[in-house]
Amino acid sequence: MTESEQLLDALDARVERRNHRRDFFKTAIGAAAAGVTAFSLTSKAGAQSTITDADILNFALNLEYLEAQFYAFAANGTGLASSQLTGTGTQGAVTGGKQVTFTDPVVASYAREIAADEAAHVAFLRTALGSSAVAQPAINISGDANGAFTAAARAAGVVGANGTFDPYASDENFLLGAYIFEDVGVTAYKGASPLVSNKTFLQAAAGILAVEAYHAAIVRGTLYAKGIQTPALITAAGQISDARDSLDGSSDLDQGIAAQTINGQTVSNIVPLDTNGIAYSRSPAQVLNIVYLNRASVTLGGFFPAGVNGTLRASAAN
Amino acid sequence: MSEERFILDVIEEASAKRRADRRRFMRMAAGAGAVGGLAMLGACNGDDEVIVVPTPTPTATATGSVTDADVLNFALQLEYLEAQFYSYAAFGTGLNASLQTGIGTQGSVATGSSGQPRQVAFQDPIVAQYAREIAYDEIAHVTFLRNALGSAAVAQPAINLSGDANGAFTAAARAAGVVTSTGTFDPYASDENFLLAAYIFEDVGVTAYMGGVTLLSNKTFVEAAAGIHAAEAYHAGLVRSVIYRKGLTNGTLITAANQISDARDSLDGSTDLDQGITVTASGVTSANIVPADSNAIAFARTPGQVLNVVYLNKAAVTGGGFFPSGLNGNVRTSAASG
Numbered sequence: 001m002t003e004s005e006q007l008l009d010a011l012d013a014r015v016e017r018r019n020h021r022r023d024f025f026k027t028a029i030g031a032a033a034a035g036v037t038a039f040s041l042t043s044k045a046g047a048q049s050t051i052t053d054a055d056i057l058n059f060a061l062n063l064e065y066l067e068a069q070f071y072a073f074a075a076n077g078t079g080l081a082s083s084q085l086t087g088t089g090t091q092g093a094v095t096g097g098k099q100v101t102f103t104d105p106v107v108a109s110y111a112r113e114i115a116a117d118e119a120a121h122v123a124f125l126r127t128a129l130g131s132s133a134v135a136q137p138a139i140n141i142s143g144d145a146n147g148a149f150t151a152a153a154r155a156a157g158v159v160g161a162n163g164t165f166d167p168y169a170s171d172e173n174f175l176l177g178a179y180i181f182e183d184v185g186v187t188a189y190k191g192a193s194p195l196v197s198n199k200t201f202l203q204a205a206a207g208i209l210a211v212e213a214y215h216a217a218i219v220r221g222t223l224y225a226k227g228i229q230t231p232a233l234i235t236a237a238g239q240i241s242d243a244r245d246s247l248d249g250s251s252d253l254d255q256g257i258a259a260q261t262i263n264g265q266t267v268s269n270i271v272p273l274d275t276n277g278i279a280y281s282r283s284p285a286q287v288l289n290i291v292y293l294n295r296a297s298v299t300l301g302g303f304f305p306a307g308v309n310g311t312l313r314a315s316a317a318n
Numbered sequence: 319m320s321e322e323r324f325i326l327d328v329i330e331e332a333s334a335k336r337r338a339d340r341r342r343f344m345r346m347a348a349g350a351g352a353v354g355g356l357a358m359l360g361a362c363n364g365d366d367e368v369i370v371v372p373t374p375t376p377t378a379t380a381t382g383s384v385t386d387a388d389v390l391n392f393a394l395q396l397e398y399l400e401a402q403f404y405s406y407a408a409f410g411t412g413l414n415a416s417l418q419t420g421i422g423t424q425g426s427v428a429t430g431s432s433g434q435p436r437q438v439a440f441q442d443p444i445v446a447q448y449a450r451e452i453a454y455d456e457i458a459h460v461t462f463l464r465n466a467l468g469s470a471a472v473a474q475p476a477i478n479l480s481g482d483a484n485g486a487f488t489a490a491a492r493a494a495g496v497v498t499s500t501g502t503f504d505p506y507a508s509d510e511n512f513l514l515a516a517y518i519f520e521d522v523g524v525t526a527y528m529g530g531v532t533l534l535s536n537k538t539f540v541e542a543a544a545g546i547h548a549a550e551a552y553h554a555g556l557v558r559s560v561i562y563r564k565g566l567t568n569g570t571l572i573t574a575a576n577q578i579s580d581a582r583d584s585l586d587g588s589t590d591l592d593q594g595i596t597v598t599a600s601g602v603t604s605a606n607i608v609p610a611d612s613n614a615i616a617f618a619r620t621p622g623q624v625l626n627v628v629y630l631n632k633a634a635v636t637g638g639g640f641f642p643s644g645l646n647g648n649v650r651t652s653a654a655s656g
Contacts, residue, residue, distance in 0.1 A: 106562070106563060106605070109604045109605040110559075110607065112604065113605055113606065113607060113608065114608075116614070117608060117614035120610075120612065120613050121614050124614070124615065190541065190544045190545055191541075193531070193540055193541050193544040194538070194540050202532055202540070203528065203531065203532045203618060206547060206618075207528055207610070207613075207616040208614070208615055208616075209547065209548055209551075210524050210528060210547060210548065210550075210551040210616035211551075211616055212548075213547075213548040213549075213551030214558075214607060214608040214609075214616075215608065216552060217551070217555025217556045217559065218555050218559050218607050220552075221556050222559070224444075225444060262450070262454070265450055266443070266447050267447055267450040267451050267454065268444070268447035268448055268451045269451065270451060270552065270556050271451065271455060272552075273455060273545075273549055275458065276458055276459075276542075276545075277455040277456070277457075277458030277546065278549065279544075279545040279546075279548035279549055
């Protein structure tokens with residue numbers, strides 16, 4: 001079989017998978033084919049060369065502050081230690097956050113494990129960056145009517161236009177709150193991977209990426225298993241996924257957890273992947289579209305009401 | 319202090335702390351353990367029981383000596399293994415013949431008179447759905463890597479996925495103490511056995527891509543490898559959390575998963591690169607779905623260490639276990655890990 005025949009087979013497989021696995025695909029098929037071609041020819045153009053490793057790590061640190069504070073409050077009722085919040089830029093406070101009264105002890109155990117991991121990520125990145133680490137920016141993780149979670153849930157249609165979404169109110173809401181963040185972290189680290197030049201940092205970033213993917217699988221798998229009895233959970237996860245996808249531009253970079261039917265069999269979709277079985281990438285600016293809850297090019301909003309600290313702080317114009 | 323030096327110090331300090339804090343650290347007299355398949359890891363399974371066997375640090379593959387194609391071909395063969403396993407378990411059939419050709423010696427998937435690779439009669443429909451999803455993902459990885467490599471892709475080497483007494487799964491399960499020294503482990507016999515067999519592979523894939531990502535020079539390959547790396551971590555998180563959940567009412571599952579983790583750890587040298595699915599601290603046992611160091615960073619294995627695990631041999635060899643004739647390509651020798 002020639003290479004071109006193999007490629008055609010692969011494209012056929014992609015078409016088949018697209019039809020079966022996904023509800024809709026926008027531009028990904030063209031991107032996927034181009035990706036394979038680029039693979040054997042050249043690496044990506046380096047318009048990103050002005051971004052330093054420290055810029056990337058500080059961008060990641062901002063995201064880890066957000067995740068760590070959310071999980072720390074949900075699991076333990078307290079936020080990060082004050083010694084973990086200092087650094088360059090404008091230090092901000094956390095708005096909202098409280099302990100969840102878990103009814104499923106397994107979910108409580110997962111929350112504690114993830115909280116410990118995210119706190120470790122903050123500590124690790126701060127130590128790696130040393131004196132160049134950015135301070136924690138202002139963070140809104142409130143579950144009240146003015147909270148970022150409510151804004152996200154309203155935008156996604158998880159609650160009505162006047163409804164409130166409190167991620168600390170129940171196991172299910174906690175899982176959906178976690179779901180908002182987890183896949184985004186995976187795509188953020190993957191998108192950053194080719195931007196990191198130092199091999200030691202690259203390996204560390206890959207290791208954090210893997211941990212975020214483990215977390216995302218826990219959250220998605222738990223939502224799916226509970227969703228068998230409570231289908232509204234699967235619906236809500238799909239709505240959140242679609243909302244993220246609408247914020248970050250026209251590329252399809254997100255998938256819900258609803259099962260698909262392939263060859264007459266039910267197939268779960270715990271893992272959000274393209275047709276090559278590869279996780280999605282988001283650029284730093286696309287990640288900011290989501291956490292700022294704004295598809296325009298802005299420097300603050302949503303979960304970061306004063307914006308993130310560091311040089312990578314503007315979302316993309318979508 | 320340079321950034322690299324600093325980060326290395328942090329990692330070193332943290333891994334020592336993690337060994338003490340987060341997991342029961344067990345260093346088996348593994349020579350006996352995994353290779354001969356006779357010594358029972360389970361016999362030393364008590365918490366806080368530490369048997370330190372000084373072994374040399376495995377020699378890492380020199381970065382400069384492997385090409386990107388070498389790394390991708392190495393990954394492709396792990397994907398052949400995973401794709402064949404999940405494809406048989408989920409659908410009862412292996413990879414399409416057109417996906418097995420390439421450079422080197424093409425081999426087949428060994429079948430035995432009993433316990434041969436076959437479709438699992440799943441009892442839990444959700445586990446069946448997961449099996450199908452992972453199977454499709456792994457097949458996609460094979461296809462993707464073959465296309466990326468083009469005419470440089472290696473053929474599928476001989477693979478042993480049998481569940482009979484002579485199968486690689488049985489050898490692994492005996493070495494881990496999941497079954498006795500004369501017992502048989504058939505991964506196609508039940509939902510639980512399927513999950514444990516998947517567990518044998520999944521974390522290894524994560525550590526393999528983690529180790530491989532820094533060996534790649536082409537940035538496009540780096541990003542693609544990171545994306546497959548993430549997919550494997552999602553799979554691993556799924557498998558580990560399902561085993562944990564089921565293990566709450568079937569404690570032998572958690573014990574077995576932890577034994578497998580220890581067996582893997584005993585094969586790949588003295589560095590602690592693996593964790594079971596529970597952790598006991600201050601007498602309280604809780605979930606440990608994510609295997610990571612004290613910085614919450616996933617572990618990395620060198621290609622040589624990955625081969626220790628899939629060859630089921632901690633010595634420097636070129637075949638065995640799940641790959642009875644070894645790998646194709648240039649990266650085919652396991653590390654001298656003890």
